[in-house]
Amino acid sequence: MKMKYGLCLRILLASSPLLGAMLPADARATEGYVPDAVQAFVLETVLADEAQAFHEGHPTSLVPASVSRARSDADVMADLRAEFDRFYRGQPKPRKEVAHMAILVAQTALLLPDRSACSTDRVRCHQAVMGVRTREDEASLQATLRAFQDAGLDLTTLSGPAS
Secondary structure (H helix, E strand, C coil), rough: CHHHHHHHHHHHHHCHHHHCCCCCCCCCCCCCCCCHHHHHHHHHHHHHHHHHHCCCCCCCCCCCCCCCCCCCHHHHHHHHHHHHHHHHHHCCCCCCHHHHHHHHHHHHHCCCCCCHHCCHHHHHHHHHHHHHHHHHHHHHHHHHHHHHCCCCCCCCHHHHHCC
């Protein structure tokens, strides 16, 4: 029975890298890139901030202008999660904003002085993320790009205009 459960779990995780971040490495699917638990929590914090800003009428980095303001935060976040899941699975031609934010999320997680700040509390995580200066750290950028390229993620949209 344990073997069937493990196979089902691997199939489920192959379709959702963010869920895979919560499991040990040997239980994860091998295709694409699987964010670690801190990266996944940072991303969820960013997505929640984006949805809130969108519904308050503020500009956002990720929510396209064409999205109806009548949509719920949960629906907006679900769409964004789906975009990130496709990106992490290595599907071609992600929106430039998604690829860029995925890099910033991974870089930020690498540079957090206290990774436990982004484990359970979104307010604490948001505060910790605001203190990280990714632009000043070339080593974390190169490490992130290398990890994404090794995982086969499509970064080609980063060289073109924003969509």
